[in-house]
Each structure stands twice: as structure tokens, then as C-alpha cells.
Amino acid sequence: MTKPILKVENLGIRFGGLQAVDNFHLEIGKNELVGLIGPNGAGKTTVFNMLTGVYQPTEGTIELEGVKMNGKKPHQMVEAGISRTFQNIRLFKKMTVLDNVKAAFNHKMHYNLFESMFRCGSYWKEEAEVTVQAHELLQSVGLDEYADQLAENLPYGQQRKLEIARALGTGCKVLLLDEPAAGMNPTETAELMNTIFRLREEKGLSILLIEHDMSLVMGLCERLVAIDYGRIIAEGTPYEVANNPKVIAAYLGAEEEQNAESK
Amino acid sequence: MPQELIVFIKHLINGVQVGSIYALVALGYTMVYGIVKLINFAHGDFIMVGAYAALFSIPVLTGIGLPAWFCVFVAVAACALLGVVTEKVAYKPLRNSPRISALITAIAVSLLLQNLFMVCFTSSPRPFPEIFHVPDLRLGSIQINGVAVLTIVLSAVLMIALQLFVQKTKLGRAMRAVSEDSEAASLMGISVNRTISMTFAIGSGLAAVASVMYGSVYPLIDPYMGSMLGLKAFIAAVLGGIGIIPGAMLGGLVIGLVESLTKAYINTQLADAVVFGILILVLIIKPEGIFGKNIGEKV
Amino acid sequence: MKKNLRSYGINMLGTLLLYAAMLLLMSSGMMDRYYQGILMSVFINVILAVSLNLTTGLLGQIALGHAGFMSIGAYTAALFTKALSSTLESASPLTSGAIFLVALLLGGLVAAFFGLLIGGPVLRLKGDYLAIITLGFGEIIRVIIENLSFTGGAQGLRGIKRLATLPMTFWIMVIVVILLFTLGRSRQGRAIIAISQDDIASEAAGISNTYYKIMAFTIAAFFAGIAGGIYAHYIGSLTAKTFGYAKSIDILVIVVLGGMGSLTGSIAAAVGLTILPELLRELLGDFTEYRMLVYAIALVLVMLFKPSGLFGRYEFSLTRLIDRLTGKYKPGKKITGKETAVHD
Numbered sequence: 054m055t056k057p058i059l060k061v062e063n064l065g066i067r068f069g070g071l072q073a074v075d076n077f078h079l080e081i082g083k084n085e086l087v088g089l090i091g092p093n094g095a096g097k098t099t100v101f102n103m104l105t106g107v108y109q110p111t112e113g114t115i116e117l118e119g120v121k122m123n124g125k126k127p128h129q130m131v132e133a134g135i136s137r138t139f140q141n142i143r144l145f146k147k148m149t150v151l152d153n154v155k156a157a158f159n160h161k162m163h164y165n166l167f168e169s170m171f172r173c174g175s176y177w178k179e180e181a182e183v184t185v186q187a188h189e190l191l192q193s194v195g196l197d198e199y200a201d202q203l204a205e206n207l208p209y210g211q212q213r214k215l216e217i218a219r220a221l222g223t224g225c226k227v228l229l230l231d232e233p234a235a236g237m238n239p240t241e242t243a244e245l246m247n248t249i250f251r252l253r254e255e256k257g258l259s260i261l262l263i264e265h266d267m268s269l270v271m272g273l274c275e276r277l278v279a280i281d282y283g284r285i286i287a288e289g290t291p292y293e294v295a296n297n298p299k300v301i302a303a304y305l306g307a308e309e310e311q312n313a314e315s316k
Numbered sequence: 317m318p319q320e321l322i323v324f325i326k327h328l329i330n331g332v333q334v335g336s337i338y339a340l341v342a343l344g345y346t347m348v349y350g351i352v353k354l355i356n357f358a359h360g361d362f363i364m365v366g367a368y369a370a371l372f373s374i375p376v377l378t379g380i381g382l383p384a385w386f387c388v389f390v391a392v393a394a395c396a397l398l399g400v401v402t403e404k405v406a407y408k409p410l411r412n413s414p415r416i417s418a419l420i421t422a423i424a425v426s427l428l429l430q431n432l433f434m435v436c437f438t439s440s441p442r443p444f445p446e447i448f449h450v451p452d453l454r455l456g457s458i459q460i461n462g463v464a465v466l467t468i469v470l471s472a473v474l475m476i477a478l479q480l481f482v483q484k485t486k487l488g489r490a491m492r493a494v495s496e497d498s499e500a501a502s503l504m505g506i507s508v509n510r511t512i513s514m515t516f517a518i519g520s521g522l523a524a525v526a527s528v529m530y531g532s533v534y535p536l537i538d539p540y541m542g543s544m545l546g547l548k549a550f551i552a553a554v555l556g557g558i559g560i561i562p563g564a565m566l567g568g569l570v571i572g573l574v575e576s577l578t579k580a581y582i583n584t585q586l587a588d589a590v591v592f593g594i595l596i597l598v599l600i601i602k603p604e605g606i607f608g609k610n611i612g613e614k615v
Numbered sequence: 616m617k618k619n620l621r622s623y624g625i626n627m628l629g630t631l632l633l634y635a636a637m638l639l640l641m642s643s644g645m646m647d648r649y650y651q652g653i654l655m656s657v658f659i660n661v662i663l664a665v666s667l668n669l670t671t672g673l674l675g676q677i678a679l680g681h682a683g684f685m686s687i688g689a690y691t692a693a694l695f696t697k698a699l700s701s702t703l704e705s706a707s708p709l710t711s712g713a714i715f716l717v718a719l720l721l722g723g724l725v726a727a728f729f730g731l732l733i734g735g736p737v738l739r740l741k742g743d744y745l746a747i748i749t750l751g752f753g754e755i756i757r758v759i760i761e762n763l764s765f766t767g768g769a770q771g772l773r774g775i776k777r778l779a780t781l782p783m784t785f786w787i788m789v790i791v792v793i794l795l796f797t798l799g800r801s802r803q804g805r806a807i808i809a810i811s812q813d814d815i816a817s818e819a820a821g822i823s824n825t826y827y828k829i830m831a832f833t834i835a836a837f838f839a840g841i842a843g844g845i846y847a848h849y850i851g852s853l854t855a856k857t858f859g860y861a862k863s864i865d866i867l868v869i870v871v872l873g874g875m876g877s878l879t880g881s882i883a884a885a886v887g888l889t890i891l892p893e894l895l896r897e898l899l900g901d902f903t904e905y906r907m908l909v910y911a912i913a914l915v916l917v918m919l920f921k922p923s924g925l926f927g928r929y930e931f932s933l934t935r936l937i938d939r940l941t942g943k944y945k946p947g948k949k950i951t952g953k954e955t956a957v958h959d
Contacts, residue, residue: 105819133819143816147928155802156809160821161731166830169801170794176801223821248918355743409919415742417650417922419677420871423864425915431908541861550747585769591750599748600736 056270058259059104059135059227064113065283066103074283077113079261081227086253086260088266088274090294092303096283097263098140101229104261105137106130117227132160134218136225138216140232140263146205150196151217153204154187157222187222193255194248210241214248221256230262234269246273249282267295267304279303325458327580328573331535332462335572340526341549342556342564343478344519350495351515352411352561354589357422358402360546361429362520367392367537368433371444384447391464391524399520400513408509422542426543431541441538467529474522475565476524479572482561491515544588548575557605566606570594589590622891622934628766629933631788637785651781655849657889658781658788659842664869664881665795666838671827671867672876673799674831675811677746679863680753681839686858687729687756688722688840689847690766693775695721695846703776715778719787719844727833727839732834736785738825741814753863760855771854772847781847787845792840796878798834808829868910872917880926 057080064077074096081087089097102108104115106127115122117133125133134159145153162183164175172307191197194214198208204215213233220228233249234242250273264270268298270277271289277294287297294300341363348356349608373390377383398561406425410418450462482488493501502508530545531537553569556563571591578587637654640646646654663685670678685718695702695718695887704898733752733789738747798804806827809817814824847853892906916925 061742107815107818126823127815127818128821128823131819136821137819139816139819143813143819145812147812148805148808152805152808156805156822157818157820159802159806160823164802165800166803166834169803170797172797180802219820328864355747406915406919413922416675416677416875417918419743419746420867421915421918423867424911424918427864427907428911428915431905431911435904435908436643547750551751554744554747583762585758585762589755592755595751596736596748596755599740599744603740603744 055278059261060116060119061104062114062116062247064100064103064110064115066099066108067111072283074103074110074280077280077283077285079278080297081259081261083259084253084257085276086250086262088270088275088277088291089261089263089280090265090270090277090300091280091286092306093097095265095281097265097280098231099283100280101137101231101261104130104229105128105135115192115226128160131223131225134224134226135229136220136223137229138213138220138233140235141266142209142212142216144204144212144215144219146203148204149200150191150202150204150207150215151184151187151200152216154222155183157219158183158187158224190218190221193252210237210245213237213245217249217252221252221258225258226273227259227261230260232263234264234266241279242269271295318488320523322458323580327576329464330461331573331576332569333461333467333572335552335569336468337526337529337568338545338552338571339565339568340471340474340522340529340551341546342553342568343475343561344523345553346552346556346558346561346564347491347519349358349553351491351498351512352403352407353415354407354418354422355417355550356422356519357546358425358429359519359523360542360544360549361426362398362523362542363527363530363545364433364537364539364542365398366395366520366524366595367444367531368437369524369539370528370531371442373541374445374447377600384445385528388525388528391528392521393524393525395520395527396517399523403513403516411499430539430543432489437523437539439539444535444537446532446535447528449613463529463532467532468526470529474525475561478522479561487511487514512523533584548591551591553557554603554605555596555598557607560605560607563605563607622932623946625934625937634782634785637781641781653893653907654781655779655784655884657883658784659846659849660866660869660885660889661788661882662838662842662845663866664793664873664885665792665878666835666842667866667870668873668876668878668881669795669798669807669831669835669838671870672874672878672881673804673807673811674828675875676741676828677867678749678832678835679746679860679867680733680749680751680756681835681866682858682860682862683753683756684726684730684836684839685843685846685862686853686855687836687843688719688726688860689843689853690722690760690772691725691840692718692722692844693772693847693853694765696776696778697772697774700776703778711776711778711792712783715783715848718778718848719841722844722847723837723840726843727837730833730836730925734829734836738828738832739825750860750863753858754860757855757859760858766855767853769855773852775847775853777848777851779845784845784849787841791841792878794880795838799878803827803830806859868914872913872922874926874928875924876928877926877930879923879931880929881933883926917953 059079059081061077061079065075066073077100089100103110103118106125109124117135118131122130122133145156147308148156148282162179164173164179168175188197188200191200192233194217196211196214196218199211204212207215217230231247234245237245239300249260252258262270262274274291277291278285279294279300280298281303286299286303287294334419341359344359345356348354348359356397370387370391373387374384377386402425406421406458407418410421448466448467449465453460455464482491490501490511491507491514493504493506494508498508548571551562552567554567555570556565556567573593574594575587579591641651663681667678667681670676696714699714703714706714737745737748737752761769806822808816809820809822810824810827818824869884869888870881872888873882874880
């Protein structure tokens with residue numbers, strides 16, 4: 054692998070007495086698609102929250118292109134080039150589809166308060182540029198025809214795509230997707246995965262994808278990292294990970310627990 | 317004993333007295349916030365309603381030969397009813413709306429009560445008669461006002477009773493359960509609506525007791541008396557940690573003392589500003605309040 | 616751009632017509648001092664409402680200390696013109712107008728400075744707590760003004776030159792409305808609205824919540840300060856009591872009834888709620904006692920039946936109205952037949 058874009062070493066976080074994530078490490082190269090898997094409650098989203106600055110890790114380092122990112126706030130992570138989507142969709146519901154994407158361009162825009170209040174030339178110029186770019190992004194996820202609709206009026210599957218378009222609007226290098234297919238039917242899922250794959254090629258993105266359904270990531274990712282109880286239990290090619298006895302045990306254990314609960 | 321010390325102790329007792337009234341009111345805020353996560357802006361005005369109810373019932377009570385202090389019961393009944401009705405009519409329909417709507421409604425109910433009473437009974441203050449005839453207490457050279465002792469003792473008894481109620485009774489357990497997770501509570505067979513009504517009734521009833529005690533200290537009542545009193549009690553609740561019963565008591569005492577001492581030794585007009593200053597400091601430094609970490613006591 | 620120019624033209628024309636109508640009514644004597652006073656209150660309330668609409672409507676936070684900022688602006692501007700009173704005695708109308716404008720600007724800036732100062736700690740909170748802490752700051756400002764000597768203490772400030780004229784205030788109001796409208800439709804406005812929609816997602820979209828929240832709060836304070844300055848130079852005297860909690864609530868009622876987030880809603884509500892009591896006074900006799908009662912009932916009813924306010928987020932547009940009347944209006948594409956979606 055060439056020099057990694059995102060490099061995470063010995064990452065850990067403690068909530069009170071609970072070590073939620075411990076000694077997590079990860080390297081993602083340019084244009085690589087890595088899956089982060091594990092049963093429910095394994096700590097996948099906690100890892101995401103640390104990578105995006107929502108939680109501050111209590112130990113370890115996060116490096117983006119060799120620059121240490123610890124202590125950065127979420128919006129600073131975005132400025133540096135890490136962007137994300139959410140497991141439970143978080144859109145700006147009462148804003149239009151187009152404005153949802155344009156909001157993500159904000160940190161790259163320059164016209165100041167005075168220029169927007171008095172509608173100076175820089176306002177018109179930059180707004181026009183960003184509008185074109187936002188439309189292009191919407192086109193690439195197939196939402197451009199809904200540009201003027203309110204985000205809340207989109208069907209569920211389209212809302213997920215809008216979230217991805219918004220994340221891309223930030224101009225990120227690393228995209229973190231938190232269960233992007235949750236709540237979708239198989240057809241929608243397949244279509245979404247195709248879109249993700251295509252966008253990665255087009256934009257040269259590095260993607261880290263959370264999924265608890267293993268079958269979904271098997272065909273898509275080059276590499277998988279499996280965690281359980283906040284620790285890495287296996288990593289490697291999808292085939293290796295899927296056949297790792299610890300991973301099988303973790304998933305079986307989770308299933309057994311679920312079965313026991315349902316009884 | 318030097319004169320200054322006697323004066324100081326008098327101010328302390330005065331602070332504790334007013335503080336216990338704040339604590340009673342703060343309990344209402346805390347219980348309601350704990351259970352519906354809403355600052356009931358109208359709670360202060362419930363006090364005002366209680367005071368008027370007590371005032372108007374006194375001639376009737378004495379007319380049928382009952383002692384005047386029975387007006388406490390009338391006030392409690394009136395406020396409990398008002399609390400339950402307000403919740404049912406104004407807050408319940410908005411339980412699933414954005415928080416901002418519920419908050420505005422609470423402000424609106426407060427405005428409604430104030431102005432309704434203003435229109436009905438004019439804004440001129442009415443004297444509140446002396447209804448408790450308690451002999452003063454003498455401790456050496458210090459003379460303590462009997463009503464002050466009564467207020468402090470009564471508040472303490474009510475607070476302990478409330479704490480026992482919440483901890484030991486079935487209804488109290490239901491209240492704690494609903495405040496933790498109302499959905500889970502309803503799945504366990506607890507009637508959420510009834511529990512919320514009960515909480516409003518108890519909180520408002522305590523406000524009614526506070527109103528009568530307040531009337532005994534500051535014997536003038538007017539339609540706006542509740543707003544500042546309510547705000548200070550709310551600050552007490554935040555100071556102690558909102559949702560926490562012992563926190564409300566401690567917060568009430570602290571606010572009462574600070575206010576009394578500021579009035580005595582700094583400047584009467586600055587007392588309100590100092591109390592608001594405390595609020596701002598608490599919210600900035602430790603928004604969860606003094607007892608904030610103590611989640612187990614949440615109601 | 617072309618469409619925008621046309622729209623600007625139409626609105627400019629509409630504003631000029633309003634202005635002309637006002638001048639005509641004033642010069643023909645159909646509008647006496649009493650009505651002029653009402654109109655002045657309307658203008659001031661519009662400025663207050665559209666500025667609070669930035670915090671409450673766009674940012675989505677209830678602020679109960681707006682009158683505090685208004686009072687800072689009022690006192691600053693009044694003290695400034697009082698300091699220059701000897702110059703003003705002999706000044707030409709043009710010079711005194713300029714001094715008045717500088718006073719307003721100064722009042723706005725000082726109010727904004729306090730907004731910035733208070734905004735940092737205040738905006739770490741949200742919802743109920745933010746409401747209460749702004750109320751607290753508003754009251755503290757009032758108490759401090761009451762206890763300072765250079766503000767005239769509890770007696771207040773008297774003998775402020777009445778520099779605020781109707782035509783001038785009209786144009787100031789128009790400019791404030793325009794500036795807040797353009798702000799709402801810019802990257803800054805988008806960021807502020809995004810924060811109100813979902814403050815976790817806004818950070819994840821690269822928006823610095825703290826920065827834009829403080830920006831909104833400070834700008835709102837600035838314009839409230841300007842409104843205060845106008846008020847001071849219209850009434851001619853100031854007492855801190857005027858700017859208490861009740862005044863803040865008054866402004867909030869206007870914004871909420873008009874529709875949080877709708878600038879035209881705020882304007883309509885400001886006009887309506889200022890004129891209505893006066894109208895009712897003519898019809899029903901003295902109405903002042905019932906005014907707040909009616910407000911309160913209206914507020915409860917609106918919250919119960921149309922929580923988004925009368926206008927919601929809808930903006931009235933003169934251009935669209937004209938297009939509708941001339942049959943040129945084409946509604947945008949709507950999503951039809953919402954797909955059923957699986958939620959977990």
C-alpha cells in the first residue's frame with residue numbers, strides 16, 4: 054500500500070469506567086474502500102465519532118495525510134477533509150435539497166457578511182459557481198430533479214443519497230459512511246452500493262464504511278476490519294475476515310443473545 | 317451579644333425563611349421539568365393564583381366558623397386543579413411538537429394568567445391578612461418571628477414528605493419511571509397521562525402552600541407577584557440541579573440567603589441582578605447544577 | 616440574475632409607492648400626530664421583530680432579552696446626541712440628520728458589542744436554558760442601567776432631542792429589512808438555518824456552530840440597538856423599566872405569531888399587532904387592559920393549532936403575486952406518489 058491518507062493508531066476512548074473502544078488502529082490508502090464491521094453495539098459508531106471529532110479520544114492518534122487531528126472540532130475535521138453520513142439520517146429537513154448540499158460548501162466559500170448583506174459581486178459570482186457544483190453533485194446521485202423540493206419530502210432512500218451528496222459537497226478526501234443501506238430494500242441497497250462505488254472512482258475518494266450486515270460488504274470492500282466490544286478481532290480481505298472464527302463467534306454470539314432476548 | 321451579630325442572624329433567618337418558600341416553588345419546577353422536560357413558565361403565576369384563592373376564601377371560611385389558615389387548603393385545591401387543567405389543555409397537545417412550541421405556550425399561559433387576573437381584579441396590590449398567629453421564639457437575646465419558624469418547619473416537613481413519597485410509594489415510583497423513560501413506563505403498565513397529571517397537581521399544590529407563606533411575609537398580593545418569585549425559584553432549581561428534589565431545597569436556601577444578605581449589606585436594587593448573576597454563573601460553569609451528577613434521584 | 620433584477624425593481628417600486636402614500640397622507644393632513652405616532656411605533660416594532668427573527672426564526676432559539684439590547688442602543692444613542700446638544704441647537708437639518716444616523720450606528724455597535732460579549736456563554740446553551748439565561752441578562756442590563764448615574768438612574772434620561780422623523784425611520788426600516796432578507800439568503804443565512812435544523816449535521820457539513828450562532832445573535836443585537844436609538848429620539852425620554860422582560864416578550868409574540876423564520880410574517884405581525892390595539896380602542900373604548908390578555912390567548916391558540924405561526928416559513932413575494940395576477944406563475948415540480956419506505 055502507498056502512503057496512507059488516514060492513519061489511526063492505538064485509538065481508545067473511555068466513558069466513565071467503560072472502555073468503549075480500545076487500541077483501535079486503521080490505515081486507509083488513497084481510493085481505498087474499507088469496511089468496518091461488527092455486531093450491534095461493538096463500538097463502530099463510536100470509532101466514527103472519534104474520527105469526525107464528535108468525541109475526543111482519550112488515547113491514541115488520528116493522522117490525516119501526516120497531520121495530527123486530535124483535539125479538532127467536527128467542523129475542523131470537515132475542513133481538513135474528513136466527512137461523514139449518519140446512521141439515522143440527519144438532513145436539514147426544512148431546507149431545499151439544493152440548499153442542503155450548498156450548506157456543505159460553506160467552509161470553502163469566501164464572501165463575507167458585508168458582501169452578502171449588500172449583495173456585492175463576489176456574492177453573485179460565488180453563489181453561481183457553488184450552485185453549478187451542487188447541481189452536478191445532485192446529478193451524480195440522481196437527485197437533481199428534486200433540487201427545489203424540501204429535503205423532508207424526499208423518500209427515505211433518496212434522503213440517504215442526499216446525505217452522501219452533502220458529505221461530498223464538503224470536498225472531502227475521506228468519506229465515512231455509517232450504515233448507508235440501513236432500512237433499505239435489496240434493490241435500493243444494490244443501487245446505492247453502485248453509486249458509492251462509482252463516486253469513489255470519479256472523485257478518487259477513500260471510503261470507510263460501517264455495516265453490520267456482513268453479506269453486504271463482502272463484495273464491495275477490498276479490506277475489512279471487524280470489531281467487537283471495542284477491540285479489533287480480525288482484519289484482512291473479506292474472505293479472511295468472514296472465515297475468522299472470532300468473527301463468526303462474535304456474530305453467532307450476538308445472534309444467540311438476540312434469540313435469547315426475543316424468547 | 318453584639319448588636320451587629322444579632323442583626324446578621326436576623327438576616328440569616330430571614331434568608332432561610334424566604335429560601336424555604338423558594339424551595340417549595342422550585343420543587344414544582346423540578347418535578348415538572350423532570351417528567352415532561354418543560355420549564356413551566358406559568359408555575360410562578362400559579363403562586364399568584366394560589367394567593368388570590370386564599371385571600372378570597374378567608375372571609376368565607378371565617379364566616380362559617382373555620383380558622384382563617386384553612387385558606388391554605390383552598391389554595392392548594394385551586395392550584396392543583398389549575399396545574400392539571402393547564403397541562404391537559406395547553407401542554408399535553410404539544411407533547412410531541414418541537415420544544416420551542418411548548419416553551420412559547422408556557423410563556424403564553426403565564427401571560428394569560430397574569431393579564432386575566434389583572435383584568436378581573438385590577439393591578440393594584442391587595443393586603444393579605446395575618447392568618448397565622450404564632451408566638452415569637454426567644455433564644456437568648458435573639459427574637460425569632462413565629463411565622464418564620466412556621467414557614468421553615470412547614471417547608472422542611474413538606475420536602476421530606478415529598479422525598480419519601482417519591483422514593484417509597486407506588487405513585488412515586490411511577491413518577492420516577494416516567495421521568496426516566498415514559499415509553500418504557502407505559503409498556504410496564506404505568507398510566508403516563510395520570511402520572512403527569514399527578515406531578516402537576518403536587519407541584520402546583522406546593523406552589524399554593526408557598527403562596528400563603530409568601531403572603532404572610534410580604535402581605536401584599538398583585539397579579540404580577542408570581543413572575544419574579546417564580547424566576548428566582550426556577551434559578552434555585554437550576555442551581556441545585558434541575559430534576560433533583562434535594563437540589564431544589566438546597567438551591568432555594570442558597571438563593572434566599574444570597575438575596576437577603578445582598579439586600580441587607582449591599583443594595584436592595586441589586587439583589588435581583590445578583591440572583592440572575594448566580595444563574596448565569598451556574599449555567600456557564602456547571603449547567604447540570606450542584607447535584608447534577610446524581611442521576612438516581614431524578615424525578 | 617435577470618430574474619432577480621426584475622424582482623428587485625418590483626419591490627423597489629412597491630416601497631416607493633408606500634413611501635409616496637405616507638408622504639401624501641402626512642402633507643394632506645389626513646394623518647395627524649396621533650396616527651403618525653402609531654406609524655412610528657409600527658416602524659420601530661418592525662425593526663425589532665425582523666431582528667429577533669434572526670435569532671428566533673432562523674437560528675430557532677427563544678431569546679428573552681431582546682429589549683436589553685434595545686435599551687443599550689437607546690441609551691448609547693441618546694447619550695451621544697445629548698453630548699452634542701450644543702452643536703445640534705444650531706445645526707442645519709442635514710447635519711442633525713447625519714448626527715442622528717451616527718448616533719444610531721453607535722447605539723447599534725455598542726448593542727452588538729454586548730451581544731458578542733454575552734453570546735459566547737449564552738449560546739452554549741439551547742432551548743429552555745437559553746431562554747432563561749437571555750432573560751437573566753436582559754434583567755441584569757436593566758438593573759445596571761437603573762443603578763448607573765450617567766444613565767440617569769431610576770429617574771431615567773430626559774430631554775433627548777426628537778430627531779427621529781417618519782420619512783427617515785421609514786427608510787431605515789426598509790434598509791434593515793433588506794439587509795436581513797439578503798443575509799437570510801446567503802451562505803451565512805444558510806449556515807444559520809442549517810444549525811437550527813440539526814446542529815450535529817451542520818457541524819458535520821463543515822459549519823462552525825459557535826461562530827454562526829454568535830454571528831446571528833450579534834447582528835440581532837445590532838439592529839435591536841438601532842431600533843432603541845430611534846425609539847429614544849422619538850419619545851424624547853428613557854426609563855430602564857420600559858425595556859424589561861415584558862418588552863422582550865412583546866417582540867417575541869410578534870415574531871412567533873408572524874411565523875418563525877418568515878421575514879414578511881414578522882413584518883405583517885408587527886404592523887398588525889401595533890395597529891390592532893389602536894383600532895380596537897376606537898371601536899371598543901379603552902383596550903389597553905385587554906391587549907396582553909388577547910395576545911396571550913392568541914399565542915396559546917396559534918401554538919395549539921398552527922405552531923409554525925401565521926405565515927410559517929412562507930415569505931410573501933410581490934413579484935410572485937404580480938406573476939400570479941398576470942398568469943405568468945409556474946409552480947415547481949412536485950414529488951408525486953411518495954414511495955413507501957422501510958424505516959427501522
